[in-house]
Amino acid sequence: MHRLAAAPHIVWSVLFIIAPLMFVIYYTFTDANGKFTFSNIASLAQASYFEIFMRSICFALIATAVCLVIAYPIAYFISKAKPKTQKILMMLVMLPMWTNFLIRTYSWMALLEDTGIINTFLGKIGLGPIHMINTAGAVILGMVYNYLPYMILPIYSVMSKIDVKLIEAAYDLGSNPFQVLTGVIFPLSLSGVISGVTMVFVPSISTFYISQKLGGGNFDLIGDTIERQFQTAYNYNLGAAISFVLMILIMISMGIMNKYSDGETEVVV
Amino acid sequence: MNRKKIIELKNVAKSFDGEVVLDHINLDVYEKEFITLLGPSGCGKTTTLRIIAGFVTPDTGDVMFDGVKINDVPPYKRHVNTVFQKYALFPHLNVYENIAFALRLKKTSEEEIYKRVEEMLAMVNLAGFEKKDVNLLSGGQQQRVAIARALINNPRVLLLDEPLGALDLKLRKDMQNELKNIQRKTGITFIYVTHDQEEALSMSDTVVVMADGKIQQIGSPTDIYNEPENAFVADFIGESNILDGVMLDDYKARFSGHDFECLDKGFAKNEAVDVVVRPEDVDVVDPEKGMLKGVVDSVTFKGVHYEIIVTIDNFKWMIQSTDYVKPGQKIGIYIEPDAIHIMKKSEYSDMFGDYSSFSDELEHLSDATEEEE
Numbered sequence: 001m002h003r004l005a006a007a008p009h010i011v012w013s014v015l016f017i018i019a020p021l022m023f024v025i026y027y028t029f030t031d032a033n034g035k036f037t038f039s040n041i042a043s044l045a046q047a048s049y050f051e052i053f054m055r056s057i058c059f060a061l062i063a064t065a066v067c068l069v070i071a072y073p074i075a076y077f078i079s080k081a082k083p084k085t086q087k088i089l090m091m092l093v094m095l096p097m098w099t100n101f102l103i104r105t106y107s108w109m110a111l112l113e114d115t116g117i118i119n120t121f122l123g124k125i126g127l128g129p130i131h132m133i134n135t136a137g138a139v140i141l142g143m144v145y146n147y148l149p150y151m152i153l154p155i156y157s158v159m160s161k162i163d164v165k166l167i168e169a170a171y172d173l174g175s176n177p178f179q180v181l182t183g184v185i186f187p188l189s190l191s192g193v194i195s196g197v198t199m200v201f202v203p204s205i206s207t208f209y210i211s212q213k214l215g216g217g218n219f220d221l222i223g224d225t226i227e228r229q230f231q232t233a234y235n236y237n238l239g240a241a242i243s244f245v246l247m248i249l250i251m252i253s254m255g256i257m258n259k260y261s262d263g264e265t266e267v268v269v
Numbered sequence: 270m271n272r273k274k275i276i277e278l279k280n281v282a283k284s285f286d287g288e289v290v291l292d293h294i295n296l297d298v299y300e301k302e303f304i305t306l307l308g309p310s311g312c313g314k315t316t317t318l319r320i321i322a323g324f325v326t327p328d329t330g331d332v333m334f335d336g337v338k339i340n341d342v343p344p345y346k347r348h349v350n351t352v353f354q355k356y357a358l359f360p361h362l363n364v365y366e367n368i369a370f371a372l373r374l375k376k377t378s379e380e381e382i383y384k385r386v387e388e389m390l391a392m393v394n395l396a397g398f399e400k401k402d403v404n405l406l407s408g409g410q411q412q413r414v415a416i417a418r419a420l421i422n423n424p425r426v427l428l429l430d431e432p433l434g435a436l437d438l439k440l441r442k443d444m445q446n447e448l449k450n451i452q453r454k455t456g457i458t459f460i461y462v463t464h465d466q467e468e469a470l471s472m473s474d475t476v477v478v479m480a481d482g483k484i485q486q487i488g489s490p491t492d493i494y495n496e497p498e499n500a501f502v503a504d505f506i507g508e509s510n511i512l513d514g515v516m517l518d519d520y521k522a523r524f525s526g527h528d529f530e531c532l533d534k535g536f537a538k539n540e541a542v543d544v545v546v547r548p549e550d551v552d553v554v555d556p557e558k559g560m561l562k563g564v565v566d567s568v569t570f571k572g573v574h575y576e577i578i579v580t581i582d583n584f585k586w587m588i589q590s591t592d593y594v595k596p597g598q599k600i601g602i603y604i605e606p607d608a609i610h611i612m613k614k615s616e617y618s619d620m621f622g623d624y625s626s627f628s629d630e631l632e633h634l635s636d637a638t639e640e641e642e
Contacts, residue, residue, distance in 0.1 A: 165357035168324055171344040172351045173371040174422065183370075187361045 024247070027240030040241035049225075049242075056222040057249070059136070059211075060204035063143035064151075067200045068193065070144070071151035075192070076185070078152075079159040086160070093152050096145070105142060105213050112138055112214065134216030142210040147203055151196040158192030159185070198257055202250055222246050272299040274336070275425060275458055276321060281330035283316055290316045292482040293330065298426070298460060299475075303452050305461040307469040308479035309505070314462045317479070318428050321460065323347050334425075349426040350419040354434060356411045358403040364390075364414055365399040371422040389417035392451065409440045416451070426458045433468070445472055466506050470494065478502050480617075499615035503545045510551075510586050511621050514544040514611070522611055525561050525582045529604060533611035543612040548589040550608030553577070559601015565594050578624050585623040 031037045078089045096104060111117050112133040119129035132138055162185065170184040208223030222242060229239030276298040283291040291313045298304055306314035319325040320332060323344035331338050339347060350371070358367050366373075368389050372382045390396050393413035398406075403414060412432060419427055429448075433441045449472050452459045463469055469476050470490040478485045478493060478501075486498040497503035500511050514524030519534035524544045536542060556562045563581035570576075577588040579600060586602070594600055 163357065165353050165355065166359060168344070169351070169353060169357040169359070170370075171324075172322060172349075173418065174345045174374045176343075176345055179374060183374075184359060 024240045024243055027237050028244040031237060040237045041245070043238065044241060044245060052220050052222060052225055053245075053249075055219060056205050059140055059143065059219070059221065060201050063140050063147065063204045064197055064201045066140065066144045067148050067151040068197060071148060071155055071196060072193070075152050075155035075159055075189075078156050079162075090153075090156065093149050093156075097149055101146065102209070104146065105210055108138075108142055108145065109133065109213055112141075133214065134218055136215070136219055138214040139211045139219050139221075142214040143204045143207060146207075146210065147200040150199040150203070154195040154199065155189055155192040159189045162188050194257055194260060198254060201253060205250065205253075206246055272302075274298070275300045275334065276460075277331075277333040277336075278317070278320070279331040279333065281317075281320060281327045281332065283313075283320065283325060283327050289482050291320075291327070294479075294482075294484050296477060296484065296487070298458060300458055301456050302474045303449070303459045303461065303472060304475040304477065305463060305469040305473040306477045306479055307463060307466060307505075308485075309464055312479040313482040314464075314479050315430060318351075318430055318460060318462050321426070322349055322351050322428050348424055349428055350422055350424040351428040351430065352412075352415050352419045352432045354430045354432070356415040358411055358414055358418070360404055362403070363399070364395065364401045364403055364406070367403055367414055368417045368421055370418060385421055386417075389421050392420075392454075393417045393447075408436050409444065412436065412444060416448070420451070420455065420457070424457060426460060427452075429459060429461045431462055431464070433463075441468070448472065470506070478505060480505070496610060497545060497612060499612055499617050500543050500545075500621045501615070501617035503543075503610075503612065504617075504621040508548045508587055508589075509621075510546045510548065510584075510623065512544045512546070512584060512623075513618075514542050516540045516542050516611060520606075522609060525584065527560055529560070529609055530606040531609040531611060532607055533609070536611065536613075541614055543614060543618050545610040545612060546586075546604055546608055548576070548587040549574075550604065551586065551588045551590075552603040552605075553588060553590045553592055553594060554601045554603045556599045556601040558603065560603055562599065562601050565596050565598045565600060567596055568594060587624045 028040055029036055029038070031039065074093070078086055078093075081089060109116070113119070114129055114131060114133065116133070118132070123129050166184055166188070167180055170180045175183055206223050207221065208227045211217075211219045211221045211224055226239050226242050226246070229235045229242065233239075274297050276296075278294055278296040280293050280295060281291055282289070282293045294313070294317065296317070306317055308314050316325055320327055323339075323342060326340060332340050334342075334348070359370065362370070365386055368386045369382050372385060377385075386399070387396070390398060393416055395410065395413050395417070398410070398414075403411060406414065412435075415432070432448075433444050436444060445468060448459070448461075461469075461472065470493070473490055475487065476490055476493045477487050478498075480501050486493060486502045488496070493502065494506055497506060497509075503509045503511055512524045514522050516533075516536035516539065517523050517528065518538065519536075520531055522529050522531050522533070522542070522544060561581045563579040563586070566578040566580055566585065568575050568577050571589075574589045574591050575593055577590055577594060579586050579588060579602070581602070588602065
């Protein structure tokens, strides 16, 4: 009976997770003629690819850090609000996700362009224009904007479950408000922070399109490189090799996160 | 009296959402005493405790500590610590770190922390539990950790909010004794909140009976039991027969159609009063020798005594006696003058009748749920 109930999941996993993974591995280690080779992986050992990988990691780390810094106080503030207000605030956090990802990114282009809405406004009050589009900052902004809800959500959900009595106990034992935050609230919300960091870092490092639109093609990221191999260069083998390396990279970073989480809250994505 | 006041509440009032929770209460707490706030849920006892701890600011009135007003002093700057109702142990810290929490905040040296934590663990009989995960401890053990954590700071006053509420009966009794011992040993003032009258009577130096946001009576356990101030206190503390009566003169009361000698005086002539007679103070005698006569309704064996319900003059008395009588039997009762306690009429006078039903008692028993603000 139990086995039967698991059948759809097994079929799903085989069809859409295991099989594609096998294809990635197959293409990674074969050449255009289907012969076994390491040359795809070996060809990645070039300064240009190294630069792309480093840039992607760097951008993803910055975006994750910025998300954390913005999301933590927001999550804390929401968890402190009245239950009814909490619902409304969480809906507002999720609201941008109702709009399509592409449209959101295009909207940012319209906002950030040299003749865009922000610069027109800045120009009117004599502060601009400031060049914003096609900079690294714009790319990271795009990532932060798109993935921020994934950081707020898990932190908020853990924080809202912290027993008020624990916070009172900390005050009672002599903690000032800052010590309550560092000594009780932060450690108890750590599992939320870890899932939030994972949920932002993983899509950030593999994202494409954001950097093409907001970075003006100046900041090639792993995602864009993979896309190009499949869409433009039709080099499936190289594209698969890059994906494969990215996968290993993500697995390593998740391993590190799991180590930090003390095994208490396994990171699952 | 040369005892020193440590905490004073002066005319303290508090409302939540327009609902009066504390109605101008005055309370003095003395050094080294074990004082209990006793009352049914919603009487304001937990709010009183939270005002002293600093989690609730009174709407009006003053909270004094050592004669200094502390209304606006935040909880972390007060010399009081709290044992919370459900312990509120930090789940991310082990037993040692939970107890050491307050000392760590004060940048105490590691050796000093170690010494103090070991002392505390020994005091609450948890030596060897340092590394244990608090989430895996039993209720009684968690309770001990909570007490050790609150006491390590050497607070001037320890606040205990129904600390034994979640423990089973046997464990409660043990912990009552232990708490009392700890209080004697440390000499720290304990302010204890409970709805359990037996717990209050057996542990406290002073009992404060509260109801409807007001203090009904403050006194020693014996005073509270023997000389209840009004019908509420008489009913809430122990069993009692509360009758309507008239004070004919000093030392002379009339109730149930009979004139009784008593030890109370100072009432107006023919003043209507409430009369309390404790069930254990009523003697069962032959009908012809009795001051009052009635027919036995029911008899219940309670172990140490029989609980007899007898109807006299349309009032159902409860009598506790070691002598067996049969239901339907005609008996007389005899009441000594010192068994009669006279109280002024109060707003509670008509709320507590005779023993025709036990609904009132059951309500008190079932209000073990925590008090909501």
